[in-house]
Amino acid sequence: MKELVVASNNQGKIREIKQMIDGISLLSLNDIGFTDDIDEPFQTFEENALAKAGTVHQFCNKNVFADDSGICANALHGAPGVNSAHYNGSRDDAANLQQLLADLTDKVDRSGYYKAVMCLIWDDETYFFEGVCEGQIIKEPIGEGGFGYDPIFIPNGYDKTFAELPPDVKNEISHRGKAVRKMVAFIKERLETEAS
Ligand code: IMP
Numbered sequence: 741m742k743e744l745v746v747a748s749n750n751q752g753k754i755r756e757i758k759q760m761i762d763g764i765s766l767l768s769l770n771d772i773g774f775t776d777d778i779d780e781p782f783q784t785f786e787e788n789a790l791a792k793a794g795t796v797h798q799f800c801n802k803n804v805f806a807d808d809s810g811i812c813a814n815a816l817h818g819a820p821g822v823n824s825a826h827y828n829g830s831r832d833d834a835a836n837l838q839q840l841l842a843d844l845t846d847k848v849d850r851s852g853y854y855k856a857v858m859c860l861i862w863d864d865e866t867y868f869f870e871g872v873c874e875g876q877i878i879k880e881p882i883g884e885g886g887f888g889y890d891p892i893f894i895p896n897g898y899d900k901t902f903a904e905l906p907p908d909v910k911n912e913i914s915h916r917g918k919a920v921r922k923m924v925a926f927i928k929e930r931l932e933t934e935a936s
Pocket of ligand 1: 750809825886890914
């Protein structure tokens, strides 16, 4: 079975991605013995995803993908965006969520979106896949599931937060789900071409 390294240590993301990919052996950074922290210094999701995928590819020389993702509030001109994971200066999900609520306190426009960009390095070529999920950022956290900003994000067309919706529903409509499905379709096509 062909191997693919997920260049992430975020257990919430890895868990979600594992639920969406089969037919490929998915390796984590632990599995390949990569223990360094990878910086995300850039101001676009694409550049950060490429930096992460490139670093891990150089380390293991295997097929690898990295994603960069975040939540963007329209009233805050797209913030937290690429800074979602450390918006208040820490990597504490609950503190970052509270920071976003504080920044939105006096804003009427509560619309926003999650965005995910996957960078795949497959047979030494680089590809990008993107997914967006639009919704509303509510004033109080509701729900126990998901991770990060999920308790304050209600996707358009639903009346529950991502932290209340079952994981399979979130995967179906989420930014990451959309981007991963595009990437998986691409990989399947490549595997079929290689097999024929
Ligand atoms: P990174 O992609 O590892 O830089 O982290 C993205 C950050 O964006 C996460 O740590 C979360 O704060 C936030 N984020 C991205 N996707 C999601 C999601 O599906 N649910 C909740 N928070 C998310």
